[in-house]
Amino acid sequence: MRCLLRSLFPFVLFLAGCGTGTGQPDVSFPAVFTSPATNEFVVGDVTVTLDEARVAFGPAYFCASASGSATLCDAAVGEIRRITTIDALGEGETPLGTYAGFAGDVRSASYDYGIHWFLPEQEAAASPEAPGGHSARVRGVASRAGTSVRFEADIDVKPLFQGQRAVPTTKVEGTVTEATSRIEVQFDVTSWFSAVDFGAAIDAGVDPFVIGPGAQDYTSVVNRMVSTHPPSFVFVEGEAPAAP
Amino acid sequence: MRFVLSRWSNAIALAAGLLVARPALAQPRAPQAPAGQANVTLPTVVEHVDAVYPPDKLAQGVDTTVEVLVTVERNGTVGDAQIAVSGGEAFDAAALAAVRRWRFSPATRDGVPIRARIRVPFHFAPEPHPPVPPGAPTDTPPPDAAPSPGPPAPATKPPASKPPADKHTHAHGEQPAELDSGLALPHAVAEPGKPIEIHVQGRPNPPRRGASDFRLGRAVLDSAPRPTTADLIKSAPGFHVMRPEGDAVAQRVSLRGFDADHGQDIQFTVGGTIPLNQPSHIHGQGYADLNVLIPETVRSLRVLEGVYDPHQGDFAVAGSVDFDLGVEERGVRATASYGSFDTKRLVAIFAPAGQSEETFGAAVVRTTDGFGEGVRGSISGGFTGQYRFELPGDLSALVHLSSYGARSTVAGVLRRDDIDRRIVDFYGAYPDTSARSQSAAATRTQASFSLQRTGDDGSEASFGLWGAYGTYRSRLNFTGYTQRSRLRPTWAGRGDLIEQSNDDGGFGARASYRTRRYEAASWLKAQLTLGADAEAHSIDQAQNLLEAPQNETWDRRVDTTVRSLRIGAFVDALFTFSRWARLRGGLRADFISFDIDDRLGNQVPAFREETHFIGYRRTAAGIAWGPRATLEVDPLPSLRLFAAYGRGYRSPQARQLEEGEQAPFATVHSYEAGARYQYEPARLSATLVAYETRLSYDLAFDAEEGRLERIGPTTRRGLVAYLQANPLTGFNASISATFVRATLDSPPPPTPENPTPPYVEGQSLPYVPPVVVRTDVSYRRALGTFRGKSLVARAGYGATFLSPRPLPYAQEARTVFVVDASLGLRRDFVEIGVDATNLFNARYADTEYVFVSDWRTSDIPSHLPARHISAGSPLTILGNLTFYL
Incomplete structure (x- = not known):
């Protein structure tokens, strides 16, 4: 009997392997932040130079549905389960961890800027990676015609509801295959702060100019981070480009 | 019937x-x-x-x-x-x-x-x-x-x-x-x-309807320990039985590529009269809890894999199982068992001498702490009584009554990655309050009265009435903390402890008449059977989310009353062309209607102004047809060839029907060709079957809702080999191997929430093992005498092998190989025995799932579908002491 079983076993395993797969295969590859490496920008007649721009990013969840919100996307197709402090002014790439998920189309993403409200937490909380306990900490100088003011902003982007991400959904156009080698995340802090009325700050002579919660400039920055100038996500196939 | x-x-x-x-x-x-x-x-x-x-x-x-x-x-x-x-x-x-x-x-x-x-x-x-x-x-x-x-x-x-x-x-x-x-x-x-x-x-032994028509008697059923009635069907080719949700929830079953869940694809009946499947059950369509039967009182099984018999009705999609109850050894028998995990079981059977084997009374009580960390404890009790008697006018009558109740705590499922990271023990449970609040309780009481009269000319008339009442309550948390209240969307994170309840009162009747055998020509004889059956159910069901440990309701998902009526009729003919060829078959039709009072239907979303009162009452009805035929040819005295075709169907989940919908039955087309060879000198029979089944739409378990959801049409093709032999007196062996390739023909349509469902065309169906091998061996012989009384020893084992089961998202479960064994020694009226299940203490997952969960075992939750397991029982040893009086 034992011999019989032994001889049958390879046959059984062969038969067991005859089936086809079940759905999308799983994939994983690195996620990186690629910096635009711009620390200077012009808003009207004001030149703004950033001395510090640190942003907490993550976690990020990717969905096949058009909306990545918690109520419309029960199961993600990919995720970056790490919170990273990004020096947005640094050159080169910043590793964000690993993108893990399944092959297939990705149409939306939801993510936090270092402040999360996971279930069943009773309130939103900043992660240790959040710079100074905030989603973003930005410092710099705004100059116009020889007049300069320092400015600083501690931006908090909080989830509105328990169990949701701070950015409930962002459109993504991408397809993940087994050939996908990495995902590039990119955002431009200068574009977020282009909404700030630095001219008024210079005119007011406030130094340092603090962009705080409740201020119009603060809200404008948050809106850009969440809605109008969110990060972009690009899935790259083939070998990852060599680091510069 | x-x-x-x-x-x-x-x-x-x-x-x-x-x-x-x-x-x-x-x-x-x-x-x-x-x-x-x-x-x-x-x-x-x-x-x-x-x-x-x-x-x-x-x-x-x-x-x-x-x-x-x-x-x-x-x-x-x-x-x-x-x-x-x-x-x-x-x-x-x-x-x-x-x-x-x-x-x-x-x-x-x-x-x-x-x-x-x-x-x-x-x-x-x-x-x-x-x-x-x-x-x-x-x-x-x-x-x-x-x-x-x-x-x-x-x-x-x-x-x-x-x-x-x-x-x-x-x-x-x-x-x-x-x-x-x-x-x-x-x-x-x-x-x-x-x-x-x-x-x-030989009972029960209606004519075979194909090569996949298997009969299992006590010689096979006694080979290995059978702690529950569900364990009896393990010996049928292609079957696999699991019990991931504790003793008070019905077993899960897979058969020949069908994940039949709690019974959705298999028609279970008792004595051909009482249906065990419950339509529109909240925990799964066709839910059938076999615990209502005491395993020692099951005399034999008829397992028909496929749909080839017009008598097969609702839920006969993968096949049907009929339990024949009877006690062969007359007298009084009492067995006390004690063993692992403080398991105690006492069963008493009274089978009065001089009465039919179908006349008996039996009762059982059982309690156990269960394996693991004491989170699988259960207590249960059951009773079955039958009385067969003769009535004037050549009538034979049978009265049956069964009652069963159980309550158990449930360990729930565990994430594989948490086990691998040693966050939770393989046999353990999450320490979370919601996880530790899982439990289930169920009761069922059923009764039937049957009459039969056989005429001198071979005609036969029969009539049966049955009634059953079953209750079901479960509080299960598969997903941890992912749910959000639908009535109050800001309520979230209170734990996904899903409470389901289902109270089902049903009754029905069946009647049939078989004509005498007509001889149309010297080479052609014919016989006709006409039959009908009906059943009505009134079902109250609810599904809520509870917050442990106080079990406060924080969301309501289902609050429904379903009333259903099914009426079936069939005609079944036998044409005997010669001594060597027979054609059996006929046509079956079922009408089914539903009246659904969905008290949470037409819900107003929280962000919209109320414009109406919630509630959605609707009715639906439909008719399904099912031709079936089997051709038998005997080219040699020891060889019989079969070819069979049949169309079967499964009634829909009532809650998912729309107003006026034509009750979309899931229909299945079954085909098979096979041969059965008997070699009498060695008392050996061998069966080989090739089969195909096509199902119009299949269901798969949805962990988020704790119920079955549609996934699309499916096809299964496979082979079955079955060998049974008893070359020596007292020795009985059987081995079966079932191979199936089960695939999804087309994935479910995309929805706004899920534009790319986790199923693709042509993929293997998840959860069902492509290869199932089962062997049962038993040997009983007299050893001699001891103090003037003969000593009779018995030994047996049952072994199950499952090849890796496909899982969603290209995952694959691990191989399962489990051996159960039994030993006993009887002298006169006393028998001592020992039963071991999972003899080699294999560490295996009874079931595996893939879905999203969050048990707060990591700082950052994952929203990816992940593998979850429900542990199979480790080595369990029970000592038995039986008195035959």
């Missing part, structure tokens, strides 16, 4: 055989002895006991005759019984065991009781025996019976050979009068001098 007819035909055949002689319309009178024995009356049967077709011979289909010489004492008891014509050891024993329990009114001479010797032939046929017209010879084997390896049935009159004188010597020192047989039941008198034909059928 047909199962019942045949199951009862044992007793009926006895009466029919006697009626062959000549029915008496008036009260019986004592039969007269033949000429030359003037003033002598023959013995009359006062009380008879059915002979039992040896279960381990069922698969071989032996058709044989045993003739017993019976001495009837002056007080009507059987003083001596000897085999005059042997039909084989097992059949001889069965005939002797039965006839020794008969009671007679004694023969008389000149009015004075005398001892008498008569001859009683028993004819054992594995399948329904053809009608025997009065006076007709009976040596023609039944056209639909297996080729008879045994001697032909006796002719009109058995040989008048007289046993040797020394064998006639009786303890009383008085020679009994030698009489030709002339027995009569109380309601019928045999013609003096006529031989009596006693036809004994």
Whole structure:
């Protein structure tokens, strides 16, 4: 009997392997932040130079549905389960961890800027990676015609509801295959702060100019981070480009 | 229904055989002895006991005759019984065991009781025996019976050979009068001098409907420990049974590529009368909790894999299983068991001697802490009682009552990655409050009353009524903390403890009539069966989310009353073209209607102004048709070829129906071709089957909702090999191997929430093992005597091998190989035994799932579907002490 079983076993395993797969295969590859490496920008007649721009990013969840919100996307197709402090002014790439998920189309993403409200937490909380306990900490100088003011902003982007991400959904156009080698995340802090009325700050002579919660400039920055100038996500196939 | 007819035909055949002689319309009178024995009356049967077709011979289909010489004492008891014509050891024993329990009114001479010797032939046929017209010879084997390896049935009159004188010597020192047989039941008198034909059928043994029509008797069922009735069906080819949700929730079953969940694809019945599947159950369509039956009272199983019999009704998609209840060993039996995890079980069975095997009472109680960390404890109790009795007018009646209740705590499922990271033990449970609040409780009470009458010409009429009431409560958390209230969307993160309740009261009836066999031509005979059945249910069901530990309701998902009515009708024909070819089949149709009071329907989303009151009442109805046919050809005496086709269906989940919807039945087309070979010298039978089934839409388990959701049409193709042998007395072995390739034909349509469902065309169906191998071996023999009493030992094992089961998202479960074994030693009325399940202590996942969960075991939750397991039981040893009284 034992011999019989032994001889049958390879046959059984062969038969067991005859089936086809079940759905999308799983994939994983690195996620990186690629910096635009711009620390200077012009808003009207004001030149703004950033001395510090640190942003907490993550976690990020990717969905096949058009909306990545918690109520419309029960199961993600990919995720970056790490919170990273990004020096947005640094050159080169910043590793964000690993993108893990399944092959297939990705149409939306939801993510936090270092402040999360996971279930069943009773309130939103900043992660240790959040710079100074905030989603973003930005410092710099705004100059116009020889007049300069320092400015600083501690931006908090909080989830509105328990169990949701701070950015409930962002459109993504991408397809993940087994050939996908990495995902590039990119955002431009200068574009977020282009909404700030630095001219008024210079005119007011406030130094340092603090962009705080409740201020119009603060809200404008948050809106850009969440809605109008969110990060972009690009899935790259083939070998990852060599680091510069 | 047909199962019942045949199951009862044992007793009926006895009466029919006697009626062959000549029915008496008036009260019986004592039969007269033949000429030359003037003033002598023959013995009359006062009380008879059915002979039992040896279960381990069922698969071989032996058709044989045993003739017993019976001495009837002056007080009507059987003083001596000897085999005059042997039909084989097992059949001889069965005939002797039965006839020794008969009671007679004694023969008389000149009015004075005398001892008498008569001859009683028993004819054992594995399948329904053809009608025997009065006076007709009976040596023609039944056209639909297996080729008879045994001697032909006796002719009109058995040989008048007289046993040797020394064998006639009786303890009383008085020679009994030698009489030709002339027995009569109380309601019928045999013609003096006529031989009596006693036809004994293997029960339940309706004609085979294909090569995948398997019969399992106690010889197979006793091979390995069977803690529950669900464990009995493990021995059927292709079956796999799991119990991931504790003792109070119905088993999960897979069969030949079908993930039948809790019964959605398999029709379960008791005695062919009582349906066990519950329509529109909240925990899964077709939910069937087999715990209502006590495993020791299951005499045999008929497992028909595929849909080839017009008697198969709702939920017969992958096949059907009928439980035949009976207790072979008469008397009182009590078994006490104790073992691992502080498991205690006590079962008592009362089977009065002299009654039919179907007459018994049994009760069981069981308690256990369960394996793991004490989170699988359960307590349960059950009762089954049956009484078979004869009524005037050749009617046979059976009353059945079963009741069962259980409550258990549930460990729930665990994430594989948490086990791998040693966050939680493989056999443990999450320490979370919500996880530790999982439990289930269920009850079921069912009763039935059946009548059957078999005519002298082979016609048969039967009628049955049944009623059942079942309750179900479960609180299960598969996903941890992912849910959000739909009524109050800002409520979230209170734990996904889903409470489900289902209260189902149902009743029904069935009736059928089988005509006599018509002989259209010398080469063509035909027989027709017409039948109908109906069942009605009133179901109250609810599903809520609870916040542990106070079990406060924080969301309501279902609050529904469903009333359903199903009416089925079928016509089933048998055409016998010759001794070597038969065609069976017919047409079945079922009408089903639903009235659904969905009290949470038309819900107003929280962010919108209320414009109406919630609630959605709707009705739906539909009709499904199902032709079925089986062709049998016997090219060789030992070889039978089968080809079968059938269309079956499964009623829909009522809650998912829209107003006026034509009750979209899931329909299945089954095809198979196979062969069955019997090699009588080695008592071996082998079956090989190739099959295909196509299902119009399949269901898969949705962990978020804790219920089944549609996934699309599916196809299964496979092979089954089944070998059964009992080359030695007391030795029985069976092995089956089932291979299936089960694929999804097209994925479910995208939805806004899920534009790319986790299923793709042509993928393997998740959760069902492509290869299932099962072997059962048992051996029983006498070891000798001890202090004047014989010692009988038994040993057996059952082993199951499952190849890796495909899982969603290209995952694959691990191989499963589990061996259960049983040992016992009996002396006189005491037996000690030990049962071991999972003998080699294999660490295996009973079930595996893939879905999103969050058990707060990581700082950042994952929203990816992840593998989850429910641990299979580790090595469990139970010691048994049984008293036979």
